[in-house]
Amino acid sequence: MSLIDTAKQVFSPAPSPQRPRQRPDDVVELYHGHAVKRLIELRRKSTDLRALAMLPGEELNALMRRRTAVKNRRTEVAGRRPIQVDALAEIDAELALIESNIAELQQIKADRDQAANCVTQLVKGCEDYGLDHLLTCAVSLHTIKAPSFLKGENEATALARVRNEINDINADISDVKAAPLPSAEAKQKARDHVSGLIEAGRIDVSGLLRRSGGGVQWPTVYGHREIDIQPVLAFICSDQIIAKLESEIDLLADDERALSDAQCATKLKVLLAKRLELERDEEELYRMAESKGFAVSRRPDADIRAVLGLASTMPAPR
Structure with missing residues (x-):
């Protein structure tokens, strides 16, 4: 998800x-x-x-x-x-x-x-x-409220202002989604990745201990005879690989902009809530502006909950 x-x-x-x-x-x-x-x-x-x-x-x-x-x-x-x-x-x-x-x-x-x-x-x-x-699930309706106007605004200019604010919110959402992970989380992912390879790369030497003989059994790519090199390297020198990956992460990391998954989800929750409220104002302003003869148009990607007046507790559109 x-x-x-x-x-x-x-x-x-x-x-x-x-x-x-x-x-x-x-x-x-x-x-x-x-x-x-x-x-x-x-x-x-x-x-x-x-x-x-x-x-x-x-x-x-x-x-x-x-x-x-x-x-x-x-x-x-x-x-x-x-x-x-x-x-x-x-x-x-x-x-x-x-x-x-x-x-x-x-x-x-x-x-x-x-x-x-x-x-x-x-x-x-x-x-x-x-x-x-x-x-x-049952339908739950939102209580329709009249939008607020700034001094000197009519329905059309208020609609344009609200749509600009929605655009700003969408830009903020894009920024949050594009924010990198903190280097500490990236390093943990690197360690988990290498750890997951170690067991798959384990070299079987049990044959060397049998009197009847036997050789070293190298991990192979599934269905092939070739050695699966990545797990083998992780098994042999995991510490060096992790150190190198962490060094590369340090070179690329931008911890000033970084957000953890939890921080990202929290910011998105706030922005999505604010956008929905703005879209509710947008819907009412559009209806008012159209009824007064202003040349206004709808926005095809508007939130259905705002368009139909559904409660915020209803699921977000897919």
């Missing part, structure tokens, strides 16, 4: 178990309260955005057909003699306008596709969460 999984377990103790439920026809049946309402809203939003993303398609096709016709007309006019400069300039201006309109519609479609994909991913995340966790 990874350190992040360990921290999530500490942060999200298992809810009270219940008898396993049968998989329902619709995952929404696994939820209750405001979580049901929010999942249904997400599904409806996904459908609406998909339909909206399709709208520019017909207009784009019409513009492309028109562009082809204008290009053909330009080729025909360019072949006339004498050269009709004014007519060509007029056609070029028409082509430039068409290209501009195509680019604008393509950007609109791309933005709508991205927004639809974000919501679709969240819907799938909610459904997967239900199947992963709610067949075996």
